[in-house]
Amino acid sequence: MSKPLWTFKEALVATDGYDAGNGDPDLTSVSIDSRTVETGALFVAIRGDNLDGHAYVAKAFEAGAAAALVSEDIEPKIDGVLIRVPDTLEALNQLGAAARERSSARVIAVTGSVGKTGTKEALRLALGASGTVHASEKSYNNHWGVPLTLANFARDNDFGVFEVGMNHPGEIIPLTKLVRPHVAIITTVASVHLEFFATEEQIAKAKAEIFSGLEPGGTAILNRDNPHFEFLKKCASDSGVEHIITFGSHHEADAKLESLTPDGNASDVGAIIAGEKISYRVGAPGRHLVMNSLAVLAALHASGADIQAGAKALGTYHAQAGRGARLQFEIEDGRVLLIDESYNANPASMLAALESLGETPRAQFTRRIAVLGDMLEMGNTSFQLHGELAQPVDAAGVDVVFACGPHMRALYDALPESRRGAYAGNSKGLEDALLDAVQAGDAIMIKGSLGSAMGPLVEALRKHLQQLGAQPV
Ligand SMILES: Nc1ncnc2c1ncn2[C@@H]1O[C@H](COP(=O)(O)OP(=O)(O)O)[C@@H](O)[C@H]1O
Ligand SMILES: [Mg+2]
Structure with a gap:
């Protein structure tokens, strides 16, 4: 049998930890999230900004973890094989360095x-x-x-x-x-x-x-x-x-x-x-x-x-969820293409996404719709950068823009009347207008920074299409 990812001894040595448990199980993966722990994993309890992994050690063992890497200052009342270290994030780094070394x-x-x-x-x-x-x-x-x-x-x-x-x-x-x-x-x-x-x-x-x-x-x-x-x-x-x-x-x-x-x-x-x-x-x-x-x-x-x-x-190759993944639906008079770009947005990826929307074949998709939410963390040129999207929108032959968020207002205002679908302060406010508008022959690209919550609009549209009896193809 091939060697496991880590023997218990190796993990102990790599992290300068000390053995506070009983047993030396083979460790077949390393996880910091008790929800996705696999059987045989080493669970590393990390103190994050919001959560402390030490609260989930028992859950990790229930989920099949073989051992846990914990801070030396937590109480010893945990049933299971433990490695104790002064700083668990540092220990994770040491484990990483050792993996690279070998x-x-x-x-x-x-x-x-x-x-x-x-x-x-x-x-x-x-x-x-x-x-x-x-x-x-x-x-x-x-x-x-x-x-x-x-x-x-x-x-x-x-x-x-x-x-x-x-x-x-x-x-x-x-x-x-x-x-x-x-x-x-x-x-x-x-x-x-x-x-x-x-x-x-x-x-x-x-x-x-x-x-x-x-x-x-x-x-x-x-x-x-x-x-x-x-x-x-x-x-x-x-x-x-x-x-x-x-x-x-x-x-x-x-x-x-x-x-x-x-x-x-x-x-x-x-x-x-x-x-x-x-x-x-x-x-x-x-x-x-x-x-x-x-x-x-x-x-x-x-x-x-x-x-x-x-x-x-x-x-x-397939685009990942939220990064250009495409879904097509067959409805009564034709197809609807949904392009999910809801994971993030900045001027560079906006350009790329608009350009791709502009490549959708007209013969199949007669109308191009862009549903755009704010690009966040854009600093003091933000309004200008949003407004400047009017050019790539035009170049891509986008027929209708639905916009939401205070910054995307700058684009909406820069568009000719004929391209304006609807505007709302946030993505939720755009939902009804978008669902009303969608019809066979539409290619719809939805994009915004994660914080602009465009993902729920993708979901709403998907549900709506399914209610119309659309079949994913
Ligand atoms: N070279 C590129 N130029 C512009 N946009 C890109 C490029 N590569 C990917 N994108 C777009 O940027 C977004 C984020 O892509 P992703 O690969 O997740 O990047 P990252 O991991 O750097 O955030 C996606 O919408 C994707 O389609
Ligand atoms: Mg990434």
């Missing part, structure tokens, strides 16, 4: 203003054609997400893919030093979290922190089309990065887009990856996903993985 996998880190999760999922698919892949769950990219992902890194995985995120300068440094990637991708730099940064260049600088953890001889993968490319390149050189691979449609890009043919559901791509001509299909629509795929293939090249097989695997 691994001989090729390790890829993904950061960027947008496209981290999508690129990470595309890497999971593409690398899967060359070996076993361990990749971050969801968007586990912060001070607990990264060490947790590492702590679950099996000793015999061939590849590791880690999403690394940040809201503030300095956050990426400890994360990348933990991940120690061989390959670091910066998908793109754009105005996101502007509240915490004075300029976009400062955002670029914070992304460039990823280089500080790059292994000697490692590779940086940079977006050649991004206005901050030269700056990032300089940051990489200053950090001693030995190899830089660029991707994009720029004629100097190493992973270069040659042709892109969208068909509404997917994109057919022609590209040159490190001198090799290659044709492939990205299984979900949107030029932004094609650009991400070039970074993916560049990373495959840098990791010694099979590029052709990886590219082929991208044909089965």
Whole structure:
């Protein structure tokens, strides 16, 4: 039998913990959430801003945890195998570091203003054609997400893919030093979290922190089309990065887009990856996903993985829930397409989402509807940035806009009367007007920051369509 993720002894040594329990079970996963604990897991009790995991240790054992990692200062009245440490988050980091240390996998880190999760999922698919892949769950990219992902890194995985995120300068440094990637991708730099940064260049600088953890001889993968490319390149050189691979449609890009043919559901791509001509299909629509795929293939090249097989695997790529996932419904006179972009929004991903909406075939979907909620954390240029969406709305041939939130008012006011569907202060207030308007032949894209609560509108629309007797297709 192959070795477990962690033997009890290994976990004890890695965390400098002491054995306060009775037994030494094999630990087959590491979890910080008692609701998703699997049998055989090591439950790590983390003290968060709102909740303290120590309150859930008993639940974790009920759910099948084999052991728990707890703070030494909690009462010893817990039935079960315990490892006690001074600081459980620090111990999780130590476990992550130990997993990285013992691994001989090729390790890829993904950061960027947008496209981290999508690129990470595309890497999971593409690398899967060359070996076993361990990749971050969801968007586990912060001070607990990264060490947790590492702590679950099996000793015999061939590849590791880690999403690394940040809201503030300095956050990426400890994360990348933990991940120690061989390959670091910066998908793109754009105005996101502007509240915490004075300029976009400062955002670029914070992304460039990823280089500080790059292994000697490692590779940086940079977006050649991004206005901050030269700056990032300089940051990489200053950090001693030995190899830089660029991707994009720029004629100097190493992973270069040659042709892109969208068909509404997917994109057919022609590209040159490190001198090799290659044709492939990205299984979900949107030029932004094609650009991400070039970074993916560049990373495959840098990791010694099979590029052709990886590219082929991208044909089965699907957008994730809330990030462009598509649902089609058959109703009485035709179809309705629902594009769920409710997970987040910023100017860059708004542009991408509007552009994809603009690619939906008119023959099938005669009306394009954008349902837009506020992009949050946009700082003092927020109203301007919202108002400026009028141009991409126009360029995408969007027929009707439903808008909600105080900031999206700026867009609504900038639209010609003919494009105005309805406006409301919040997403709930938009529901009735939207449900009244929807009809066969509509392609409806719903997008906003998570805090703008556009997800409930997606749900309401889905329910409404089902009540009309619509069948998901
Ligand atoms: N390269 C890109 N440029 C612009 N938008 C993108 C790009 N990649 C993904 N997106 C869009 O941005 C949103 C967030 O994507 P995601 O992959 O979850 O990014 P992150 O993990 O960085 O938040 C989605 O709506 C997605 O369609
Ligand atoms: Mg993410």
